[in-house]
Every structure is written in C-alpha cells, then in structure tokens.
Amino acid sequence: MKKAIVSVLLATTLLTSGLSVMADEGDTIKIGALFNLTGGQASIDTPSYQGFKLKADEINAAGGINGRMIEVVSYDGKTDQATCANNAKKMIDVDDCVVVSGFSDSNYALAAGAITQDKQVPFVITGATLPDLCEQIGDYSFMVPFGDDTCAYAAAEYAYAEIGTKCYMMIDQSMEFTKTLAECFQERFEELGGEIVGTDNYMNGDPDFSAQIDKFINNDGGAEFMFFSSVPNDAGPLVLQYRDKGVELPIVSGDGFDTPLVAEVAGAKSYDVFVSTHCSYTNEAENVQNFVKAYTDAYGTAPENAFAALGYDAMDLIGQALATVEDPTDTAAIKDAIEATSDFKGVTGTISYSAESHKPDKTASILELVDGEFQFVTEE
Amino acid sequence: MKYRENAAVRFVCFVLLPLLILIYSAINRGHYYSDLICLFGIHLILATSLNLVNGFSGMFSMGHAAFMAVGAYTSALLTISETQKARISGLPEWFQKFTLPFPLALLCAGLVAALLALLIGFPVLRLKSHYLSVATLGLIVIVRAFLDNEDQFTNGARGITGLPSYSTIFSVFLTGLILLYIMYRLIRCSSYGRGLIAMRDDDVAAQTLGVRIVTKKISIFCLSAFAAGIGGALWGHLQTVISGQFFYFTDSFEIVEMSIIGGMYSLSGGIVGALVMTFLPEILAPLETGIMIGGFQLPELYGASNLIMAVFLILLIIFRRQGILGDSEIIVESIFSKSTYTGIFKAETYRKLVDITKAKLTGKKKEKTAK
Amino acid sequence: MSFNYILGQLINGIKLGSIYAIIAIGYSMVYGILRLINFAHGDLLTVGVYTMLVLMGFSGLPIWLVILAGCIVSIMVGMTMERLVYRPLRGSGEETTLISSLAVSVFLQNLISMIFTPQKKAFHLPDFLTVNHSLGPVSLSTINILTMISIVVILIALTLLLKKTKIGMAMRACSDNLAASQLMGIKINNVVVVAFVIGSGLAALTGVMLAGEYKTIEPLMGFVPGLKAFCAAVLGGIGSLNGAVLGGFIIGIAEVLFAGLMPSDITPYRDAFIFFLLIVVLLVKPNGILGSSEGGRS
Structure with a gap:
C-alpha cells in the first residue's frame, strides 16, 4: 500500500515532466525569466514577472519577432540562491534559452550572473540596482534599471534643494540593496553640504518600529526630514507607524517605496512622502498609460510597484534587440545587439548602452504622495 | 532480496554505476545536470554530517547552516583574488595578497567551523532535546548577524562574489568519499561509534559502562561541524557567490529534512535524503509552469511544487517514520566493504548470481501457475 | 535619557511582548501534551487573518462576527492538521513530528500565497479599535489595551480550565505522562483536540492583534512571530502557561529596549542578542524560567 502510493506519486510526476518536455517544440525563440515567485522576494519579483510576460504576449500577438514567436521559460527561484543558480543553468543548458532576464535583488542577480557569464548568454537584469553589478558579473550582463547611486543622488539632490539640510536615516540592515542605497544617499547628501544627524536601523520584515520611533522622537538631532532605506514591503508600516506616533517630518525614500500599499495602509496619514524611483504611473505619457492599462486588463490589478514596469521594459528591450539579429540562436550577436541599444524609450525611461557601460544613464523620477497617489514632481 | 548480497550486483549498483555517472558528468563540466550532481554531492556531505549528530548521538541540532556559513566565508576569504578582496575594507594588509590552495582552504573552512562548534559546544550541549534545537537555531541568527553587520570582514549583506569555481564533480565527490569513509569507520567499525550509539539509546546506562558522555558529545559535534564547514565551502565554490541571507533557517531546515527523509540513524540515509x-524539486518544477497534458493547457501555478513537496514529506514521514532507509546501511557498506571488490573476481559470485536469478524466475512462474 | 523615554519604550516592549505571549500560550498548550513543537502554529495565525480579510470584503458584517469566523476557520485548519498529520505520527520521535510541522508550515504558506498572491495587503480594523488613547506619557490603541486585558483573561480562564474542569485535569495528566493517562482511561484524542482548538483559536486572535496593530498582512507574516513566540515559550519554560506569558514579555521587552537604548551601530545585533539571552537563560535554568524539571529531559 505504502509502496503503491509512493510509486503512483513518482510515476505521475515523471509522466508529467516527460510530457512537458514533449510540449516544448516549434520554431520559437526561448527567453528565460528568472524570478523568485515564492518566498520572501515574491512580492517584488511577481509583478516584474507579470510585466515581463505581458510584453512577451504583446509581442506574440503582434506577430512575434521576425515571424518567430517568443516563448518565456520560467522556473520559480523560491528565494533560494542555489535554486536560482540551477534555474539559470537549466534554462540555458536544457531549454536552450538565448537570453535570460530577471531578479530584483542583487544577491540573486550575482548568483545567476556568474552562470550566464560563464556560458556567454546575455543576462538582462530587471530590477537589481547595485551600482557596479555589471562590472562584477561581466560583459554579458545588462541592467534595465539605473543604479542605486543615480536613485540615491537624485533623492539627495532633491531633498537638499527642496526639503532640508538635516536628515535622519532609517535603514533596513539586512538587505544589500537598502544598505547600498543609504550609503549612496549619505555620500551625495554630505557632499552637497547636508548633514546626517542620526541613523537607526531595523531588520527586514520586522512588524514593529516603535522602539526606533521613540528613540527618534527622544533625540531627533534637529532633523528636517527622514530618509527611509527600505524594501517595498516595509514601506506602508514604516510611514504609518511614524505618523501614528506624531512624527510629521517629510519622508524621502528610494525606488520600491512607491508602492500603493503606502497609501492603502497609512490612509490619510500618508502625506509628505517623496520617492525617487524608476517611473511614475501617473505620468501622462502615452506608453506609460498604455502599460498601466494593459497590465490592469491582464492581471486585474494596477501595477503593484515600479518593478512591474521594469519587467515590461526588459522584455521590450530584448524583443527590439532580437529583431535586429539575423540568427536568434547566436548569443554573442544578441549580446552585441543589446549593447547597441540606444535611445530605447521604455516605460521607465530612456535606455542607451555602450561597450563601456551596461548600466543605463537613466533619470530618476521624484514622486510625491498626494491624496493616495504618487504624483510626478520632477526628474533629476 | 538475495541480490543485495551478491558481490557482482553490489559492485555494479553501488560502485560502477555511480562511478560511470560521475565520470560522464565530470566530462560535461558546468552543464546543468552535472552541476546538479555536484549539488547532490554537497547535500550528501551536509546530510550525512548532520546524521552524525542527530542520528548517532541523540542530540538534535538544527544549526547546520551556521557552520556552513562559517566554512563558506572562511574558504572564500582564503581563496578570492586580490581585486575581490579590495572590496572588503577591514582586511589586514598582509591578508590582501594571501591566498591558499583549494584543499588547504577547504581544510581551514572545516577547522574554523569545528572551532566554532567547540566554542559553543561546551555550554550548549548541556541542553537536551528541543532546548538544544532552539539553541542551535539561535546560533544561525547570531552568525547571520555577524555576517550582515561586520562589513569590514564579510562585506556585509552584499556578500562576497567571485569565488573561484573549484567545486567540480571530482573535488566534491572525492571530499565526500573521504569524509564518508572517516564517518563510516568511526561509527560502524570502532568502539567510539559503539559508545556513541549506546549513549544515544540510553545515556545513563552508557555512562555507567564507562562511556565519556561529554567528550563524546563535543567531539561528534565538532566532527559534524567540520564536515558541514567543508560542505559549506564547497557550496560557496559551486555558487561562486555567497551572502548571509543564504545561510538561514530555510537552508538549515532543508538539511534537517534530508536527514530525516533518508533516515537519520544511518549514514547512507543522508545520501538517500x-x-x-x-532531484525531486527539479522533477516537480515543470509542473508549475503551465504545461500541456493531453492537449489541455494547465494554468501557471507557482508554489505548486512546494505544496507537493510538503505533502510528499508528510506522507513519507507518516508511512515511514524512520526515513526511507531506517537504520540500515546498504550503500555505505557496499562501497567500503572489501568483499565487494574481491568478490567480483571469483567465479563463485557469478554462479550464485545465476542461481538467484533462476530461483527468482522459476519462483515467479510457480506463483503464476499456482494462481 | 529621561524617565518618560524609558517608560515609553517599556510600554512598546509590553505591547510587542503581549503578542508573543498569546502565541506562546498556544505553543505551550500543544507542547505540554504532545511534546510537539508545532512550527505551523504561526501559520494558523495567517490563516485566521486572511479569512477575516475575505470576510471584511463583505461590508455589513459586524467585526466581532468576522473575528469569530476567522478563529473558527483557524481552529478547523488546526484540527484538520492534527487529525491528518500529527495523529498518525503520535508516538514517533520528536524530530519526526518537528519536521512534519515544518512541512505543514510550508504547505500553508504556499497555499495562502497561491490563493491571495504573495503581495502584502492592507488590513484595516474599524476605527474604534485602532484609535489611540493618550494616558499620560504613553499612548495606546484600543487594540493594545484589549490585547493586554485578554492575556489576563486567557490566563485566568485557562488556569481555571486546567485546575477545575474534568478535561483540564485530563490535560494535566496527559502532560505528566501520556501513556499512563491513556491506561487510566483518558481519551487522549479528545484532550489533544481541545489543546489544538485552544491553540489555533488563540493564534487567530493574535492575528487580529498583529494585523490590526500593523495594518498589513502577508502570507509569511506568521513565521517570524511564531519563531519568536516559540523562543518565548522555551525561555519561560515550555509547557507552563505562566512561563509562556513571562517569556513573551521578556522577549518583547528585551527586543524593544535593545533597539531603543543601544547605540545604532549595535542595534542590528538585536535578534542575535535575543537568542544569546535565550541560550544564557537556558544554561542557568535548563528548563526555562518557570519550567518543571521534567521538561529538559523529556
């Protein structure tokens, strides 16, 4: 009986996996989508993956690339480095993907990047923003977003010019991204003549910030505004709890903070929040509005955060590069085609690459949260 | 199950076949399947080393990720190039140019992990059962906090990149085999191992018979940490990127699961686990991606493989509490037993094999006719 | 550093600690009888709040009904879990049950995130529950006050249950010696089910408090508080109700004070400090602060 159960289970799984291999046929271009669809990274990566798929479907609906359909191959990275690295290998070795794309966190991107570089397959990074990511991985990697430095510099410049010269920082100490963002912000802000009057920190996923808030109220060092370096998930609770405790100072943050959750969670208390990020969904530009509409139609919700647009742009970028390549199995040619991208107009801004830099020189949008929506303020 | 006792069958199943697979994947270095086998080799080291503590000493540690992390970081710092080290601010001048060859770095990784085990072992091993589990979980948290915050030595949450990819089929399985051999001799062929098992079964009785409990506990804990440190280092050199968040609860739980699935009272249980x-998650992964079954398109269901894994684990535990192997040691004994190697050259072995096969075949026929 | 500041931080600690305390009670109940560390306990909390989130979508339902329904669903999941997974495993090693509870936890987390997406979601209780009251230097929301009151109520009720009722006595007997109580004619299955019902109900109740206070929920929200509550239960002496509450408060207060009083370059070591504290306490008192001497050997 026991053996029967186990063998039936095994047989079904083997059968299904066998069938799935048989299903992969036809004259398609395979593109690997590396995202963490379960686990701690899922809330950032899932929108990005959905944006990515959306564009792929649009390209296919419009007749594919030079008559060839795109097939997105995706495996769940499970927020586990070994699985992510395995998936990258599987996509390249087993599924013959010619380009892989994905990840919103540099740790995972680095793990996958080591493989794509080794196997000489272009890797288009959708959301990870470590400034020297491409230098660390190698010449087969491309970043769709700007680096943390651009984002943080823009925030620092805007804050220094418009908000105040004394800043208190609250940093998520457990993430690579938040630490880098905070360092870049501090560097530029002090360069400009601003002063960091205090820093405090928390761990990713902490529910309660009351200790840090009371500490701040007790000794705010004359801060004129606060800089939060956090991942999107913590944005809402952070704003709410500071406002609840009566902290009225303006709040400045970096990319990812522009999640609708801030307004949903903090409600009327979500005022004076400024975010330096990839794009603004309230931007009137046609491509942005088309994207928001298409995304909403496809998934029933508005784009959850900026990572959705980044995923969309990544696929768009890959598609445009592939269209210029004669043989879409030649990864070196695809790499050159992506490198030749210039003046690509995406939802998140204009991307140009050069042989020296695979990090786009994008501008960061500064948004302000007004009446529950992030309104475009300026571009830095 | 007479086949199991036949040297030729043993040789083919447990020595020749794995060897062929290994050689084949060693030739295709860097390929997905080859690296998956590498990962299996590393998991094997980790799971069997956990079995040493959890299965043979009666303690229950869940802190393997901490030792892995220490091992991985030690080996990384000892092998990465100068340019990589330049990113890490707090390293002393002389260390910037200091690198060790891989086997030595691996040894150091193991030793540092064992040292950590020794340090925390003295106080913590006085605790029993769940209390020890909690304390070892705590060790993971403490190690993670250091890795994330001591930026000058570990590059903080950013982790260390550019580890040389030294983990090949050859290095992983050679290390694995050596470690496994040491463990096997220690557990199954020495008074040390018998004392250990006696301690697991009844520590008071063992103590009255002259088994030194404290020494035994500490030494086996250190040995296990040593292997875990080496496993962690190999893992780091396979992935070439490490950071604190990859040595946390989930990773530790995964190893504990392996050890329990395979059967923690047996070294080969670690291998099976x-x-x-x-490989099971890899088999299940295509299920999530919305495949076609009989012309019917299934929707994308990310998370489904995790669900199936969880159910599988629960069913397995319910129907086979001792793990797949229980406390038997088929594979390890076959690999390390002399008769496997000498036996294949004797004509008797084959005669036996023929007899067994005949008996099986005729036996089956008889059953059929009886029906 | 004024007195008011330290007082304020202490209150913050008590707020957090009271949440850990209630989860820890549930842990302790189940552990006391079955010697089972139920890692899925934190996920019962998640099940409860997601049920409430769905029900709050139907406007017009009074909040007490929503909370009650959340508790009931959570209890049902808890009972199913016991029946399907833990009962067949009864009598096997502690390690085995521990791993099966991890598997249950993974199952629930993934199921919830498949149904509700992994996104964090806003969770709003009616205003009268979340409004802040200023009491001198400290400010507390209604739900904070309710949480603290409910701890006292729960403790008294459970103590009465254990001391005065027949099922309570059976529970104590089982926690002393499961096999012997079975021989004495106690229906162990009933006792275990009652323990699970209480534990899961309390978990869902904590869910309301946690989600109401922080106004967001996500599929993985139960795991970290669950783990901390587990530490709390161990610290206080697992199996002891008073110990669980004491442990919860100690961990909550220690966490907040560490974050509040230490310089900011040390505060990232907060969780490490908590576990260090736990290990130190266990070394001095191997069965936890209020634990019976039996616990450590178990």
Whole structure:
C-alpha cells in the first residue's frame, strides 16, 4: 500500500515532466525569466514577472519577432540562491534559452550572473540596482534599471534643494540593496553640504518600529526630514507607524517605496512622502498609460510597484534587440545587439548602452504622495 | 532480496554505476545536470554530517547552516583574488595578497567551523532535546548577524562574489568519499561509534559502562561541524557567490529534512535524503509552469511544487517514520566493504548470481501457475 | 535619557511582548501534551487573518462576527492538521513530528500565497479599535489595551480550565505522562483536540492583534512571530502557561529596549542578542524560567 502510493506519486510526476518536455517544440525563440515567485522576494519579483510576460504576449500577438514567436521559460527561484543558480543553468543548458532576464535583488542577480557569464548568454537584469553589478558579473550582463547611486543622488539632490539640510536615516540592515542605497544617499547628501544627524536601523520584515520611533522622537538631532532605506514591503508600516506616533517630518525614500500599499495602509496619514524611483504611473505619457492599462486588463490589478514596469521594459528591450539579429540562436550577436541599444524609450525611461557601460544613464523620477497617489514632481 | 548480497550486483549498483555517472558528468563540466550532481554531492556531505549528530548521538541540532556559513566565508576569504578582496575594507594588509590552495582552504573552512562548534559546544550541549534545537537555531541568527553587520570582514549583506569555481564533480565527490569513509569507520567499525550509539539509546546506562558522555558529545559535534564547514565551502565554490541571507533557517531546515527523509540513524540515509531533496524539486518544477497534458493547457501555478513537496514529506514521514532507509546501511557498506571488490573476481559470485536469478524466475512462474 | 523615554519604550516592549505571549500560550498548550513543537502554529495565525480579510470584503458584517469566523476557520485548519498529520505520527520521535510541522508550515504558506498572491495587503480594523488613547506619557490603541486585558483573561480562564474542569485535569495528566493517562482511561484524542482548538483559536486572535496593530498582512507574516513566540515559550519554560506569558514579555521587552537604548551601530545585533539571552537563560535554568524539571529531559 505504502509502496503503491509512493510509486503512483513518482510515476505521475515523471509522466508529467516527460510530457512537458514533449510540449516544448516549434520554431520559437526561448527567453528565460528568472524570478523568485515564492518566498520572501515574491512580492517584488511577481509583478516584474507579470510585466515581463505581458510584453512577451504583446509581442506574440503582434506577430512575434521576425515571424518567430517568443516563448518565456520560467522556473520559480523560491528565494533560494542555489535554486536560482540551477534555474539559470537549466534554462540555458536544457531549454536552450538565448537570453535570460530577471531578479530584483542583487544577491540573486550575482548568483545567476556568474552562470550566464560563464556560458556567454546575455543576462538582462530587471530590477537589481547595485551600482557596479555589471562590472562584477561581466560583459554579458545588462541592467534595465539605473543604479542605486543615480536613485540615491537624485533623492539627495532633491531633498537638499527642496526639503532640508538635516536628515535622519532609517535603514533596513539586512538587505544589500537598502544598505547600498543609504550609503549612496549619505555620500551625495554630505557632499552637497547636508548633514546626517542620526541613523537607526531595523531588520527586514520586522512588524514593529516603535522602539526606533521613540528613540527618534527622544533625540531627533534637529532633523528636517527622514530618509527611509527600505524594501517595498516595509514601506506602508514604516510611514504609518511614524505618523501614528506624531512624527510629521517629510519622508524621502528610494525606488520600491512607491508602492500603493503606502497609501492603502497609512490612509490619510500618508502625506509628505517623496520617492525617487524608476517611473511614475501617473505620468501622462502615452506608453506609460498604455502599460498601466494593459497590465490592469491582464492581471486585474494596477501595477503593484515600479518593478512591474521594469519587467515590461526588459522584455521590450530584448524583443527590439532580437529583431535586429539575423540568427536568434547566436548569443554573442544578441549580446552585441543589446549593447547597441540606444535611445530605447521604455516605460521607465530612456535606455542607451555602450561597450563601456551596461548600466543605463537613466533619470530618476521624484514622486510625491498626494491624496493616495504618487504624483510626478520632477526628474533629476 | 538475495541480490543485495551478491558481490557482482553490489559492485555494479553501488560502485560502477555511480562511478560511470560521475565520470560522464565530470566530462560535461558546468552543464546543468552535472552541476546538479555536484549539488547532490554537497547535500550528501551536509546530510550525512548532520546524521552524525542527530542520528548517532541523540542530540538534535538544527544549526547546520551556521557552520556552513562559517566554512563558506572562511574558504572564500582564503581563496578570492586580490581585486575581490579590495572590496572588503577591514582586511589586514598582509591578508590582501594571501591566498591558499583549494584543499588547504577547504581544510581551514572545516577547522574554523569545528572551532566554532567547540566554542559553543561546551555550554550548549548541556541542553537536551528541543532546548538544544532552539539553541542551535539561535546560533544561525547570531552568525547571520555577524555576517550582515561586520562589513569590514564579510562585506556585509552584499556578500562576497567571485569565488573561484573549484567545486567540480571530482573535488566534491572525492571530499565526500573521504569524509564518508572517516564517518563510516568511526561509527560502524570502532568502539567510539559503539559508545556513541549506546549513549544515544540510553545515556545513563552508557555512562555507567564507562562511556565519556561529554567528550563524546563535543567531539561528534565538532566532527559534524567540520564536515558541514567543508560542505559549506564547497557550496560557496559551486555558487561562486555567497551572502548571509543564504545561510538561514530555510537552508538549515532543508538539511534537517534530508536527514530525516533518508533516515537519520544511518549514514547512507543522508545520501538517500540528499538524492530525494536535490532531484525531486527539479522533477516537480515543470509542473508549475503551465504545461500541456493531453492537449489541455494547465494554468501557471507557482508554489505548486512546494505544496507537493510538503505533502510528499508528510506522507513519507507518516508511512515511514524512520526515513526511507531506517537504520540500515546498504550503500555505505557496499562501497567500503572489501568483499565487494574481491568478490567480483571469483567465479563463485557469478554462479550464485545465476542461481538467484533462476530461483527468482522459476519462483515467479510457480506463483503464476499456482494462481 | 529621561524617565518618560524609558517608560515609553517599556510600554512598546509590553505591547510587542503581549503578542508573543498569546502565541506562546498556544505553543505551550500543544507542547505540554504532545511534546510537539508545532512550527505551523504561526501559520494558523495567517490563516485566521486572511479569512477575516475575505470576510471584511463583505461590508455589513459586524467585526466581532468576522473575528469569530476567522478563529473558527483557524481552529478547523488546526484540527484538520492534527487529525491528518500529527495523529498518525503520535508516538514517533520528536524530530519526526518537528519536521512534519515544518512541512505543514510550508504547505500553508504556499497555499495562502497561491490563493491571495504573495503581495502584502492592507488590513484595516474599524476605527474604534485602532484609535489611540493618550494616558499620560504613553499612548495606546484600543487594540493594545484589549490585547493586554485578554492575556489576563486567557490566563485566568485557562488556569481555571486546567485546575477545575474534568478535561483540564485530563490535560494535566496527559502532560505528566501520556501513556499512563491513556491506561487510566483518558481519551487522549479528545484532550489533544481541545489543546489544538485552544491553540489555533488563540493564534487567530493574535492575528487580529498583529494585523490590526500593523495594518498589513502577508502570507509569511506568521513565521517570524511564531519563531519568536516559540523562543518565548522555551525561555519561560515550555509547557507552563505562566512561563509562556513571562517569556513573551521578556522577549518583547528585551527586543524593544535593545533597539531603543543601544547605540545604532549595535542595534542590528538585536535578534542575535535575543537568542544569546535565550541560550544564557537556558544554561542557568535548563528548563526555562518557570519550567518543571521534567521538561529538559523529556
């Protein structure tokens, strides 16, 4: 009986996996989508993956690339480095993907990047923003977003010019991204003549910030505004709890903070929040509005955060590069085609690459949260 | 099950076949399947080393990720190039140019992990059962906090990149085999191992018979940490990127699961557990991506493989509490027993094999006719 | 550093600690009888709040009904879990049950995130529950006050249950010696089910408090508080109700004070400090602060 159960289970799984291999046929271009669809990274990566798929479907609906359909191959990275690295290998070795794309966190991107570089397959990074990511991985990697430095510099410049010269920082100490963002912000802000009057920190996923808030109220060092370096998930609770405790100072943050959750969670208390990020969904530009509409139609919700647009742009970028390549199995040619991208107009801004830099020189949008929506303020 | 006792069958199943697979994948270095087998090798080291503590000493540690992390970081710092080290601010001048050859770095990784085990072992091993589990979980948290915050030595949450990819089929399985051999001799062929098992079964009785409990506990804990440190280092050199967040609860739980699935009272249980936990998720992964079954398109269901894994684990535990192997040691004994190697040259072995096969075949026929 | 500041931080600690305390009670109940560390306990909390989130979508339902329904669903999941997973495993090693509870936890987390997406979601209780009251230097929301009151109520009720009722006595007997109580004619299955019902109900109740206070929920929200509550239960002496509450408060207060009083370059070591504290306490008192001497050997 026991053996029967186990063998039936095994047989079904083997059968299904066998069938799935048989299903992969036809004259398609395979593109690997590396995202963490379960686990701690899922809330950032899932929108990005959905944006990515959306564009792929649009390209296919419009007749594919030079008559060839795109097939997105995706495996769940499970927020586990070994699985992510395995998936990258599987996509390249087993599924013959010619380009892989994905990840919103540099740790995972680095793990996958080591493989794509080794196997000489272009890797288009959708959301990870470590400034020297491409230098660390190698010449087969491309970043769709700007680096943390651009984002943080823009925030620092805007804050220094418009908000105040004394800043208190609250940093998520457990993430690579938040630490880098905070360092870049501090560097530029002090360069400009601003002063960091205090820093405090928390761990990713902490529910309660009351200790840090009371500490701040007790000794705010004359801060004129606060800089939060956090991942999107913590944005809402952070704003709410500071406002609840009566902290009225303006709040400045970096990319990812522009999640609708801030307004949903903090409600009327979500005022004076400024975010330096990839794009603004309230931007009137046609491509942005088309994207928001298409995304909403496809998934029933508005784009959850900026990572959705980044995923969309990544696929768009890959598609445009592939269209210029004669043989879409030649990864070196695809790499050159992506490198030749210039003046690509995406939802998140204009991307140009050069042989020296695979990090786009994008501008960061500064948004302000007004009446529950992030309104475009300026571009830095 | 007479086949199991036949040297030729043993040789083919447990020595020749794995060897062929290994050689084949060693030739295709860097390929997905080859690296998956590498990962299996590392899991094997980790799971069997955990079995040493959890299965043979009666303690229950869940802190393997901490030792892995220490091992991985030690080996990384000892092998990465100068340019990589320049990113890490707090390293002393002389260390910037200091690198060790891989085997030595691996040894150091193991030793540092064992040292950590020794340090925390003295106080913590006084605790029993769940209390020890909690304390070892705590060790993971403490190690993670250091890795994330001591930026000058560990590059903080950013982790260390550019580890040389030294983990090949050859290095992983050679290390694995050596470690396994040491463990096997220690557990199954020495008074040390018998004392250990006696301690697991009844520590008071063992103590009255002259088994030194404290020494035994500490030494086996250190040995296990040593292997875990080496496993962690190999893992780091396979992935070439490490950071604190990859040595946390989930990773530790995964190893504990391997050890329990395979059967923690047996060294080969670790191997079986590693086999299941490494390859089963890979088999299940295509299920999530919305495949076609009989012309019917299934929707994308990310998370489904995790669900199936969880159910599988629960069913397995319910129907086979001792793990797949229980406390038997088929594979390890076959690999390390002399008769496997000498036996294949004797004509008797084959005669036996023929007899067994005949008996099986005729036996089956008889059954059929009886029906 | 004024007195008011330290007082304020202490209150913050008590707020957090009271949440850990209630989860820890549930842990302790189940552990006391079955010697089972139920890692899925934190996920019962998640099940409860997601049920409430769905029900709050139907406007017009009074909040007490929503909370009650959340508790009931959570209890049902808890009972199913016991029946399907833990009962067949009864009598096997502690390690085995521990791993099966981890598997249950993974199952629930993934199921919830498949149904509700992994996104964090806003969770709003009616205003009268979340409004802040200023009491001198400290400010507390209604739900904070309710949480603290409910701890006292729960403790008294459970103590009465254990001391005065027949099922309570059976529970104590089982926690002393499961096999012997079975021989004495106690229906162990009933006792275990009652323990699970209480534990899961309390978990869902904590869910309301946690989600109401922080106004967001996500599929993985139960795991970290669950783990901390587990530490709390161990610290206080697992199996002891008073110990669980004491442990919860100690961990909550220690966490907040560490974050509040230490310089900011040390505060990232907060969780490490908590576990260090736990290990130190266990070394001095191997069965936890209020634990019976039996616990450590178990």
